[in-house]
Amino acid sequence: MVADDHPLFRQALAMAAANVAPDAHIVEASTLDRAIATAAAASDLMLVLLDLKMPGSVGFSGVAMLHAERPSVPILVVSSAEALITAPEARRYGAVCFIGKDQDLAAIENAIAAVLAGNSPAPPTATHDDIEVMADKVASLTPTQLRVLLGVLNGQLNKQIAWELGVAESTVKSHMTTVLAKLGVQNRTQAALAARALGLGANH
Known part of the structure; x- marks a missing residue:
């Protein structure tokens, strides 16, 4: 199919x-x-x-x-x-x-x-350089943009993130657009995965 x-x-x-x-x-x-x-x-x-x-x-x-x-x-x-x-x-x-x-x-x-044939090709793996590049992209985010990204990582909706940050929902949407562009990803899911891969939001 x-x-x-x-x-x-x-x-x-x-x-x-x-x-x-x-x-x-x-x-x-x-x-x-x-x-x-x-x-x-x-x-x-x-x-x-x-x-x-x-x-x-x-x-x-x-x-x-x-x-x-x-x-x-x-x-x-x-x-x-x-x-x-x-x-x-x-x-x-x-x-x-x-x-x-x-x-x-x-x-x-x-x-x-x-x-x-019953084989599963090995998935692509991130090299040290790939991780460094993504880490640099995350480091380029402003504090507010990082808070928005962490909210996405926690599964929050834009209106929930807006309430926590004390800003308008439209402001969160604007920040999210910038975050996606800076990280070079296409949607919230990919942004959250990138953040999780770098250990953001993890409890150590």
Whole structure:
């Protein structure tokens, strides 16, 4: 099953899967609800190619829900999210592999073939330089921006963070936009993962 809300990329993933397993019947889903219904109905499901950003999905909920529905079916996450940050978390919620949408068709086909063969390619690991770069990005945040990031890390909504900081919710949104840009991530989930990877908010 190919689960992605972008028609062209869904078609590309279907092509990659067909090249690897030409005898397989490929089904498509453009929403999380449709993907879950398809997974529940398809008794011979071999593999799920899943985008994290789909209608009905928040963060890693798509991975978790599909894994809960069909725990024996491998999930290969194909996403534009930052691999070093997202891949370990995707695995925690049930994915067996992660590959970026920026990879070429051959790389995606190799990942599909490996998973179908029962192998799970090693996840990307952060090098010391990667960690240093992210640490420098976090260090560039202002005290208020850090407080907003820690609020996100604690699972707080913008209005909760605003109440604690004594500012307007619109101000928190503005700070959050700046935090995302400074960290080079796309959403709150990735920002929280980056912060957690650096030990922010940890109780030592």
